[in-house]
Amino acid sequence: MKKASTDGTSFFDDVYAVVRMIPKGRVTSYGAIAQYLGTKLSARMVGWAMNAAHNVHPTVPAHRVVNRNGMLTGKHHFATPTLMEELLRKEKIEVKDEKVVNFQEKFWDPSRELSL
DNA sequence: AGCCTGACTTTGT
DNA sequence: GACAAAGCCAGGC
Numbered sequence: 001m002k003k004a005s006t007d008g009t010s011f012f013d014d015v016y017a018v019v020r021m022i023p024k025g026r027v028t029s030y031g032a033i034a035q036y037l038g039t040k041l042s043a044r045m046v047g048w049a050m051n052a053a054h055n056v057h058p059t060v061p062a063h064r065v066v067n068r069n070g071m072l073t074g075k076h077h078f079a080t081p082t083l084m085e086e087l088l089r090k091e092k093i094e095v096k097d098e099k100v101v102n103f104q105e106k107f108w109d110p111s112r113e114l115s116l
Numbered sequence: 117a118g119c120c121t122g123a124c125t126t127t128g129t
Numbered sequence: 130g131a132c133a134a135a136g137c138c139a140g141g142c
Contacts, residue, residue, distance in 0.1 A: 011139080030124055034137095040125095042137040047123035052140085067124060074123030 011037060015049040016056055018110050022064045025091045026108035027100055029068045036110040043068075050074060063087040070103025 018033050030043040039045050046065070053060040054077075063084040067073045072095065075084035085095045094101035 034124080039138070042139080043124040044122060044136095045124090045138050045140095048121090048139070050123055062123080065123080068126095072123095077123055 011039065011045065012049040012052055012056075015046055016053060016060045019050075019053070019060050019062060019065055020058070021110065021114070022061060022108055023113075025093060025106065027064045027066055027070070027088070027093060027103065027106045028108045028110065029066060029070075031068055032107075032109045032111065033065065036114070047074060051077060061087075064091070064108075066100055066103070070100035070107075072098050072100070 014037050015033060018036060019028075022028055030046040031040065034040045034043040034046045037046070050060070050062045050065060053062050062074065063072075063078070065074070072084050072088070075081050075098070078084050085098075088095050088100065093106055100106060
């Protein structure tokens with residue numbers, strides 16, 4: 001991520017924006033964000049964008065972004081592998097065996113919630 | 117310019 | 130039901 005798009009905004013920024021829009025106590029999946037951004041065919045890019053989010057400010061609540069199964073696949077990319085779970089628990093989100101409990105209930109779909 | 121990698125998702129065996 | 134492979138796009142070297 002050396003250079004953004006010519007318009008000064010990369011799809012990374014969109015990802016960050018969406019992630020920051022995630023309501024507290026809610027989680028979403030890479031695919032959901034990807035779909036909202038239009039890059040639904042590449043959920044990887046969302047995760048890839050999150051990789052760069054470490055240097056992005058304001059802080060991006062990447063801990064609210066999990067995979068389609070509600071699994072905390074990206075926890076290893078945080079400062080500490082337990083940080084993600086800790087943060088989620090603070091959001092009243094229960095985490096069991098690296099997975100979000102009642103994930104489907106906590107799931108927040110940007111393409112759905114933001115389109116209401 | 118070309119090849120590799122990556123925090124996903126879906127589908128097929 | 131579990132495992133494997135492919136598709137996707139953008140960034141890094």
